[in-house]
Structures are given as C-alpha cells and as structure tokens.
Amino acid sequence: MKTKKSDRLILVTNDDGYDAPGIEALITVMKDFGKVVVVAPIEAQSGMSHAITIKVPLRLIEVKRNDGVKMYKCSGTPVDCVKIAIDKLLNRKPDLLASGINHGINSSVSVFYSGTIAAAMEGALNDIPAMGFSLNNLKPDADFTASIEIARKITAVFLKKDLFPGKCININIPRKPLNEIKGIKVCRQAHGMWIETFDKRTDPNYRDYYWLTGSFMNYEKEAKDTDEWALRNGYATIVPMQTDLTCYESIQKMKDWKF
C-alpha cells in the first residue's frame, strides 16, 4: 500500500447521496490521508445493495468545490459510482476506497441491503483496500464529530496493514460522544434477521399498496464476539468481510449427494 500521503488516491462514495452530511464527514477524514475524488449518487440509494443500473444509462455531473476535492454526482447506485469512477474518472486504481459515513447502522445482516457496504464490497472485488463506515443514527442532522475521530483512527491503522485480497472492512459507530465510546473492536457479523411487517394502505382509487417496515431480530444477544453485542455495549466495531460466498463446510457435507 502507498505510504506517502501525496501518492495516495482515495475514492469516496456513499449511499445517502453526494450532499449528505455523512459523506462530508468522511471527506474531512480522507483529505488528511491523500488526494480525494468523490463519486456519489445524486439521490439517496439506501437499500440498493449491490444493484447496478442496466435498463437506463448513467449521468455523471461534476460538483464544483473550493477545497481541492474533485466531486461528481452520478445518477446510479453506489456500485455504479465505484464502477464508473474506476473506468472513466480515475487514471489509475485508487489506493483506498471509503464509503459512508452512512446515516444508520449496517451491522449483522444489514450488510446485505446496504448500498454503503456494497460499494466497499465492490472495492474488494476490484482488489482495492476498502472500508464502509456507518453511524447508528438515521437523522439527517446526526452529529458526526465522534465518527470523524473513530474513522481517522481506523484509517491510520488500515493504511499500515494489508488485508487478504478480496476482503474489506465494515465499520459501525455507536451514537455516543467520543469519550463514551469504549474502544474499537474487531468482531464477526451477528446472526440475526429483519422481520418484515408490510404496512397495507389503500390509495384514493381504492387500490392497495404496501410500505416495507421491519424490525431487526438478533438471534445471539449474548455472543460477545459479534458486532451487535459490541455496538450495544458502547464499542465501535470492525467486521472483516469476504467476497467468496462459497460455504466450504457445505461442499464437504454435499459429497454424498447423488444425482
């Protein structure tokens, strides 16, 4: 990994949109570590996961700034942003990809739905060191002060270390002032799930429609090595994630499947 700040090219994206306070917090952090290029969605893309845009073409528009940071807004998803940045905007593969800071937590199985984490995973698929950051606060006026400090600490360490190829890290930060955050813990993804309850309504034309609502169920509340436990107990969490989704244990178990 590049060791000098002046040599480092950092791609920043998110899923809340290019004008979200969370991405400004992340830009603040990343400017201390290298040359920053931002490519982020024009509109909020929460819940878009690893979606790519196939049916319509993408638009890409430069957003003028005064701080030396190149910024583009893109009409696509977070993963589209990463892909178009690599192909069309950057003259070489970035040294680091930072996604976020998401307004809302992305622990446990929320990683499946999150555009923020998908962008980091897309980085990992491209063998770019990649980090996804989320703050446990959905509000548009969330305070990112503590998150900035935590992100700075983690980035400083991350840039000195090498993950295995094809991995990335998922960082979640509790909604607390910095002096109440107990530390930074490396964890595993908690086993849990979202239980959906669609809210059925009827429109003025007498036709039904359904809003997605749900609540998270943690299936292992007492497991202290999980991200959920650590977050609930005041820690910022890091879960290393892999892009090989094969279940090797199952391959062994399936040896006796005869067709």
Next chain:
Amino acid sequence: MKTKKSDRLILVTNDDGYDAPGIEALITVMKDFGKVVVVAPIEAQSGMSHAITIKVPLRLIEVKRNDGVKMYKCSGTPVDCVKIAIDKLLNRKPDLLASGINHGINSSVSVFYSGTIAAAMEGALNDIPAMGFSLNNLKPDADFTASIEIARKITAVFLKKDLFPGKCININIPRKPLNEIKGIKVCRQAHGMWIETFDKRTDPNYRDYYWLTGSFMNYEKEAKDTDEWALRNGYATIVPMQTDLTCYESIQKMKDWKF
C-alpha cells in the same frame, strides 16, 4: 423438511419478471414437488442484487391462472417479492424457495449483482431451504428443456437433504441439450471479476450519458473445482452459499491492529 408432496409449500420467484419463460420452466418443475405460490416482479429486475424498495410503496396484483398455481406480480425487486410473500401471502413459512430460472448465467462473482441469487439468499436469511437456478442463455426464447430436467434432478435430491441453516445453493446450467451435459458438479465460486467499460454517448441536448457494459475475467481458468471451469466443460454446477460474510481468517490477522 416436509417429505410429502401434499404438505409442501413452495415459493417461486425470479428477477426476469413474472411472465418470463424461465419462471414458467421453474413452475413446471416445482408443481411436481408441492403446492406452488409464485410472487415475481412485474418488470425485469436483472442486476438489482439484494435491493429492497424503501422510497415508494409496493403494489401486489394477482395473476389468474388455470393450473392451480397461485401467482402474484409485485412492483418491487426479487427480495421484496420474497419478503412480501412471507409477510402477506403465505400463511406459514414455505418449505422451499426456488428462484429463476434466470435467463443468463450467475456463476463466480455475478452472484453479487444477480436478483435471482439474492432472492435465494433472502430465503437462506429466513432459514428457508432455497435454490437459485440460471441458464447460460440470455435470449428471451432460450430453450429450457434441459434446464427443467436438471432442476428436477437437483430438487429431488435437495428435498431429501438438509443444508446447514443460513445456506442456499446456486445452480448454473450450461447451454446444451440434456445428453451433452456431462453431469452435476458441486463447486466453489470462481475467483474473477467484471471489468467495466462504460459506453459514453451524447444525447440530442449535447449532454453525455453512459451505458454500463463489461466483460467477465476469470482469474483462475485452470481451477477444476470452480463453477466457471465446470460450466465451460459441460457440467451443471451447484455452489453452496453462506449468509455469514465475516472473514474469520482476517479476524485472526487483525489481532495485532492497535488503535
């Protein structure tokens, strides 16, 4: 798992839309194994991955059929279809979830972008035995004759076995007549990636736009235990997939990260 056909409730979905030939092929297979309920997208949702619909509500419309199969079209993504089926349409958790048969291959890292496979993964997150099927043929008039036989064989075995909880299987079928398919192979996900080349054009108003195009790069062409190798060599493939994305090897490696 339920052993009697009359007791089995099977949820079928896809990402090509409720009226795609591939889902009819899958319904043909699944009718032999239990009571089938179909909930599939109104429009094609290829590349939608594990996206969920948050910004707009969903519509759900029954599609009348004469073959005893209950079918609904849903305005959302494949994962929305699974979620709304479980919450609003089925009176109990299905015994099996079958997604596909996709018009196009979903091997290697294509699982990240595929709505077909995301629906199967959503089944796994719900602890429903789940299978995603794809045929290596993008054409709307693709011949599913061989795929139907392969899917029937795999389903018959799958229903007699138990995967570990939270796992599902990803099945890819080569574009060949049945007598040229060499067999069914349990594999791992090949290490590869999609290299994007956006096609830049200019609209009649002199503004640029970009179409996503790309080609798949297999980084381990000679590895015979991968889905890519097996497919290229005439086998149908099964990759068992996991929903715990934690990289445990990395947790060990990160023990010396000091913050």
